[in-house]
Amino acid sequence: MTCERYPDPADAERYVSGEMSEPEQSTFEQHFFTCDICFDRVRELQRVQAALRPAGGAHVTQRRSAGWVAGLSAAAVLVLAVGAWQWFSRTAQPHPAAGTSAESSPRTGPTDASARAQARQAALSTLALVTPPTFTPVTTRGNESRARQQFDAAMRKYVAGQYADAEAGLTAVVASAPELAPAQFYLGVSRLLLGYPAEARPPLTAAASLGVSPWSEESHFYLAKAALAHDDVATATTELKAAAASGAGPAGEASRLLAALNDLPH
Amino acid sequence: MGDVFDSSVGPALLARIANGDAEAETSLVQQFGPRILAMVLARTRDRELARDLAQDALIAVLRAARAGQVRDPERLSAFVHGVARNVVSNYLRGNRRRAEDQLVDDVPATVSFEDHFDDRERQALLQQALASLGDADRRILEWTLVEGLTPGDIAGRLGVPADVVRTRKSRALKRVLAAMAGLLRPAGL
Numbered sequence: 001m002t003c004e005r006y007p008d009p010a011d012a013e014r015y016v017s018g019e020m021s022e023p024e025q026s027t028f029e030q031h032f033f034t035c036d037i038c039f040d041r042v043r044e045l046q047r048v049q050a051a052l053r054p055a056g057g058a059h060v061t062q063r064r065s066a067g068w069v070a071g072l073s074a075a076a077v078l079v080l081a082v083g084a085w086q087w088f089s090r091t092a093q094p095h096p097a098a099g100t101s102a103e104s105s106p107r108t109g110p111t112d113a114s115a116r117a118q119a120r121q122a123a124l125s126t127l128a129l130v131t132p133p134t135f136t137p138v139t140t141r142g143n144e145s146r147a148r149q150q151f152d153a154a155m156r157k158y159v160a161g162q163y164a165d166a167e168a169g170l171t172a173v174v175a176s177a178p179e180l181a182p183a184q185f186y187l188g189v190s191r192l193l194l195g196y197p198a199e200a201r202p203p204l205t206a207a208a209s210l211g212v213s214p215w216s217e218e219s220h221f222y223l224a225k226a227a228l229a230h231d232d233v234a235t236a237t238t239e240l241k242a243a244a245a246s247g248a249g250p251a252g253e254a255s256r257l258l259a260a261l262n263d264l265p266h
Numbered sequence: 267m268g269d270v271f272d273s274s275v276g277p278a279l280l281a282r283i284a285n286g287d288a289e290a291e292t293s294l295v296q297q298f299g300p301r302i303l304a305m306v307l308a309r310t311r312d313r314e315l316a317r318d319l320a321q322d323a324l325i326a327v328l329r330a331a332r333a334g335q336v337r338d339p340e341r342l343s344a345f346v347h348g349v350a351r352n353v354v355s356n357y358l359r360g361n362r363r364r365a366e367d368q369l370v371d372d373v374p375a376t377v378s379f380e381d382h383f384d385d386r387e388r389q390a391l392l393q394q395a396l397a398s399l400g401d402a403d404r405r406i407l408e409w410t411l412v413e414g415l416t417p418g419d420i421a422g423r424l425g426v427p428a429d430v431v432r433t434r435k436s437r438a439l440k441r442v443l444a445a446m447a448g449l450l451r452p453a454g455l
């Protein structure tokens with residue numbers, strides 16, 4: 001069933017998230033006071049909200065740590081992610097001077113291991129974040145193939161930040177023209193940006209194997225990101241080495257990520 | 267439903283309450299109690315406080331209804347909303363709750379909010395669904411729903427466009443809500 005006045009579920013999301021202005025909030029509240037559909041949406045979202053609230057101190061600590069990174073650039077976030085891991089490592093060991101690495105310390109207890117695992121997970125999640133690579137449209141004479149026209153249309157969505165629409169358009173393009181390397185590349189990137197790293201791998205792998213520069217080289221960097229999203233450090237390292245060797249990815253980022261991965265426990 | 271409720275159900279309900287009909291009071295509480303709670307929770311983000319303030323609002327509504335003081339019975343839902351909003355606003359302006367001087371006996375026994383949070387089976391499904399999310403998506407939901415950050419705030423934290431945050435938040439919520447409805451599909455597009 002759909003509410004005729006608020007057909008978009010995003011309205012309830014905005015309400016529960018506190019994103020509405022006061023007049024908008026009041027109007028929506030008056031509406032759901034008699035609309036069962038919208039009220040059910042609000043109630044379900046508030047259940048999710050309640051379930052997300054931290055139950056223990058460890059979670060609160062993690063959230064406070066996350067608060068430090070507000071307003072920083074992606075590169076600074078990366079530095080902080082590694083720094084956070086190092087801080088956790090030090091505080092997790094009762095006697096820092098006893099060993100040089102947390103995993104080699106025989107005194108490390110279950111709580112320490114849990115804290116390290118949590119810190120490692122947080123660091124990996126941060127390293128897996130993707131900043132959209134830019135796309136510069138190329139002006140052509142207008143006698144393009146249908147696939148190329150579809151690609152251009154999809155990339156207009158990409159440039160506008162409408163990644164779901166871009167993903168849908170690019171999926172259609174690669175179905176009819178799998179040899180179009182940039183379509184494979186940006187399809188993979190769009191899926192990464194939408195939070196689907198597993199689905200990002202096939203088009204990125206295809207782009208890498210097509211051997212068309214720069215998409216082939218760049219794909220290695222984003223395959224590394226897809227691997228990081230699944231905590232697959234070994235694959236990420238291999239892909240980052242390939243990216244660093246060819247200068248792929250944002251300037252110096254592949255090397256910085258490799259260094260950050262080296263600082264994680266094995 | 268809103269128009270139907272306010273134009274027919276509301277006035278009849280108020281008339282019955284003014285005549286001392288306890289069942290009518292129960293109906294009013296069942297209709298508006300959970301909604302008031304949801305509204306107060308959205309505005310305060312404090313579950314325990316929300317229960318207390320929602321209770322205060324319901325008491326005020328019932329007292330007005332018993333005394334026949336609802337001026338426009340055909341706009342009962344707007345009246346209830348206005349009362350609840352005033353209760354929250356007064357609290358947020360620093361005024362103390364006045365529940366101490368109100369008799370708990372004034373409230374029908376059916377004033378209960380357990381359904382809003384305490385369905386254990388639903389909670390278990392919900393926890394499973396949240397656990398199935400990627401860490402980044404879960405953090406986006408936490409930042410949005412718990413810390414009250416806007417997509418723009420989160421975009422600044424993550425170094426991605428705000429639209430990406432909105433899309434990921436919506437997709438994550440969709441997955442979680444589908445799981446709660448027992449409709450969880452395998453991860454995919």
